[in-house]
Amino acid sequence: MPIITVEHLSKHFKVYKRRTGFWGNLSSTFSREHDIIKAVDNVNFTLERGELVGYIGANGAGKSTTIKMLTGILVPTSGHIDVMGLMPYRHRKENTRRIGVVFGQRTQLWWDLPVIDSFELLKHIYEIPQNLYKQNLEFFSELLQLQPFLSTPVRRLSLGQRMRCDLTAALLHNPEILYLDEPTIGLDVVAKEQVRQFLRQVNAERQVTVILTTHDLNDVEKVCQRLIIIDSGKIIYNGAIDALKKRYGKTRLLIVDLAQAYSDIQLEGVDLTRRDGNRIWLAFDRDTTSASEVIAQLTARYEIQDLTISEPEIEEIVRRIYELGMH
Amino acid sequence: MMRRYIKLYFLLAGAYVRSRLQYRLSFGLMCFGIVVSEACLLGLLGALLAKFRTVNGWTWAEVVFLYGLGNVAHSFMRILGSQLDDFDRYIIRGELDGVLIRPVPPLFYLLASRVELIHVSRALTSVAIFVVAFHLTDLRWTLSVALFTFTTILSGGVIMFTLMLISATVALWTTKSGKLTDLLVAATKEAAIFPISIYPLAVRLLLTFILPVAFVTYYPAQQLLQKGEFLGMPESFQFGAPVVALVMVCASYLLWCSGLRRYHSTGS
């Protein structure tokens, strides 16, 4: 029995056209001219209890919109969401007691108050029993080393410290599901690693189901077991990360620094995937084309300065999927 | 249940006040400004009335009484409804997101998490004015007068609050209501200050049936001051304030609920 079931879920936004200038402004105030943005478009997936799933997609793909519908913030345009037997927006109150939410872009803590005050307030908001509260607070402040800044106002925390506090705040009431929208945004390498480690641990020790969105594929690779890729509101991949690598990792990449920026580059069996000044990225299928063939072709036609071959990283695979779509 | 919410209200409001007190100087200046502006307004009113003596048969004391009544209701409503002051900005910034993930009714959470102390200073000034005005009239405190006054102020506050809530809720459809709210707040307050008999019929009907601020001051004052001016409306209107308040509460709450379903959050 899945903990989250999403069926034919869609969210459409009406965006009213705005004209410029005084008269344009005035007339657009009264006209109902609009575009429809299909932010989420007929999406289906399920999550099992205890899973750790990465939800990725390019900017504007519909990740946050999906999360907001799952958490009950937005009402879906159509489709069905079942979270632990509840409909999030209809049974909002019951649902929120059983979930934790972190928005990386916006803190849920009281900005001008000491961190500990936010935790105390949440204790009352969620009616967390005192002993459970103490136990959890101890557990998280130990794990995330919150002690040194518990009495510092939130506005004076660094981004990394703030994120650790936000994570704690979302977990104090022992939620069964944790939704994270870009939890590593803006963090440095060390802080990111700390968040990842923490999520793995919370998932393993407390059986919290985690769904996270991110633009850093390392998060996904190091934390998640499963990957869901959304593109323009539609799910284009849903499965294990290894399987994605196997399926799309046939493509190798050759990065070449040319002596000059040739205007027209023509090579057989090779895709020019990217270009930046004199540097070009060439992708080719390892089964049909060998690296030496490609290099031979290149050197015969162009003057090259340097080259490297890279084996497909998840990052590259996903970048190609964002750019070219799934084949 | 009730106790939980009362406690939560004070905790959330307290958190806001403590946040604000971090910026003590600006708070002090604002309070000072309010006291000064209220005093000026009243001074102006006094000067005008001293010159004309009566407005449509209302004495100076009676008009100040009306002003005080409306102002007390208005200022208490502003304390409780501080959050509605610039609700559209709140919605545009997508801050309802953070409210909707809490296991507490959103409207309660919103109102509790902002209580402007500035409005408290306004309320204290208005109470002082009202007490003075009360003694300027021939009214004397008896139990029934006190009860009626209290009910009137309570109902009046609720009526003004619901009007403000309704105009703020419009932001959930249009994502902007700031000007509408400001206009409504100013208009209702000003309209409540003067006896509505000075307005043309259309305005009187508007203030009775559409934006029922006449029930905040004018009709209840008929009972208190025994003026017997009903302008062709039923005499029972003098006791109508609580009923109107109740109807407005239901209407505005229903509108709020349907507005919440339309909440769009933001794109980032």
Ligand SMILES: Nc1ncnc2c1ncn2[C@@H]1O[C@H](COP(=O)(O)OP(=O)(O)OP(=O)(O)O)[C@@H](O)[C@H]1O
């Ligand atoms: N409140 C809104 N009103 C209108 N359009 C919206 C709104 N929220 C989102 N959108 C649009 O819906 C689409 C999906 O947005 P969403 O925020 O879900 O993307 P995302 O995948 O989270 O992107 P990012 O990685 O940039 O955060 C975008 O085209 C966005 O402009």
Ligand SMILES: [Mg+2]
């Ligand atoms: Mg997003």
